[in-house]
Amino acid sequence: MKILMISLNYAPEVSGIGKYSSELAEWFAKRGHTVRVITASPYYPGWRIQEGYSARRYSTEALNDVSVMRVPFWCPRRPSGIKRLIHLMSFAIAAVPRALAQIRWRPDLVWFVEPPLFASPLALLTARASGALCWLHIQDYEIDAAFNLGMLKGDGLQRLCLKVERALLTRVDGVSTPSAAMTQRAASKGVADDKLCLVPNWVDTANIRPLGRTSAYRGRLGIDESAIVVLYAGNLGAKQGLELLPEAAQLLLHRRDIVFVICGNGPAREHLKAQAAGLPNIKLIGLQSNKRFNxxxxxxxxxVLPQRADAADLVMPSKLGAMLSSERPVVATAAEHTELWNIVHAVGVVTEPGSAAAMSQAIARLADDPALRERLGALGRGYATTHLSREKILTAFESRVVIDLRKKRGIPDRVIT
Structure with a gap:
């Protein structure tokens, strides 16, 4: 197949949507498909353009057998509701000439990622003009999240946005999401059942695996080998409810054997840094390279995996797979019977969203029970290898795309390669 991907985020970003978009593109390329990507220069999660890239010009590079076309966009230093909208729209507009130029290439699949939903009209136009399958993958319900988290306000504006969203969702050929709850939400927005597909945020279980020894990070961070390390690694953003971590650390100050490590970058970093000031049991470090991730x-x-209650089922935390695959127990905050609750409840510990006391109690319980940590860690690893294997997930998705493309072109007996 010829595959055109439109994704705001892409490698060399190592976390969030960029990680999954690049892994999917590279996996398809290794399978013999020809893949082109329209994306922006890497900026996430620090909201700063990485060295060697520019947000002001078009450029093209080859990354792991994928042709990567970068377009200009606006990257705010301090993202807010309106700034985020302009940011997303700037990418969608700048991508227009790159996408239209691909019509002559005649891709078989136009695969694009939300956010930004603003790219939907462009993806639809390119797919229709090419005779391609148009596929939307929803990593984040940006409209629901923007209003639920207070980034955007106004009933009239919300109704208008949801109406536009519904019109776009019902026009694409396929819609995938990382979780069952997000898939159900797509159905509630008018997407037909036969267009829906579950594509979980996978994990490379061969590379993210039990370490089997003391991590070198203990020495680098000056953490005693006997200490219990509570780790959060990922984006430091608005939907995580990360303020719970310094609050839980404060409640556990009397436990000299427990150390919190918060690793990542993002809009909430400075606030977390201020919260952690004066707390000797917290270490705050920047985003680490993929080579050191395991x-x-x-x-x-x-x-630990905190999430705000009002972000429940709008996004599935992508970091969960790696946590489970590492064979370490997970403490997550989630409302009962949400997708995150359903998964972690079976293999870890779930506490009430927004409650630092509940989180600290769960951490203390696990710190005092090595056998429980080992049992839950093994359950999590088992779940990851069974349900979140990258090879299994992407092989199934590839088969689904090929079947849908055959149907679209009326060639059921022909294999598309």
Whole structure:
């Protein structure tokens, strides 16, 4: 197949949407498909353009057998509701000439990622003009999240945005999401059942695996080998409810054997840094490279995954797979019977969203029970290898795309390669 991907985020970003978009593109390229990507220069999660890239010009590079076309866009230093909208729209507009130029290439599949939903009209136009399958993958319900989290306000504006969203969702050929709850939400927005597909945020279980020894990060960070490390690694953003971590650390100050490590970048970093000031049991470090990621995951005795209650089922935390695959127990905050609750409740510990007391109690319980940590870690690893294997997920998705493309072109007996 010829595959055109439109994704705001892409490699060399190592976290969030960029990680999954690039891994999907590279996996398809290794399978023999020809892949082209329209994206922006890397900026996430620090909201700063990485060295060697520019947000002001068009450029093209080859990354791991994928042709990557970068377009100009606006990257605000301090993203807010309106600034985020302009940011997303700037990418969608700048991508127009690149996408229209691909019509002559005649891709078989136009695969694009939300956010930004603003790219939907462009993806639809390019797919229709090419005779291609138009596929939307929703990593984040940006409209629902923007209003639920207070980034955007106004009933009239919300009704208008949801109406436009519904019109776009019902026109694409396929819609995938990382979780069952997000898939159900797409159905509630008018997407037909036969267009829906579950594509979980996968994990490379061969590379993210039990470390089997003391992590080198303990020495680098000056953490005693006997200490219990509570790790959060990922984006430091608005939907995580990360203020719970310094609050839980404060409640556990009397436990000299428990150390919190918060690793990542993002809009909430400075606020977290201010909260952590004066707390000797917190270490705040920047985003680490992919090469060191398994070493970082192995630093944890306990992973923590806070999420705000009003972000439930609008996004599935992509970091969960790596946490589970590392064979370390997870403490997550989630409302009962949400997708995150359903997964972690079976293999870890779930506490009430917004409650630092509940989180600190769960951490203390696990810190005092090595056998429980080992049992839950093994359950999490088993879940990751069974349900979140990259090879299994992407092989199934490839088969689904090929079947849908055959139907679209009326060639059921022909294999598309």
């Amino acid at each position: 070493e970082l995951m192995g630093l944890a005795d306990i992973h």
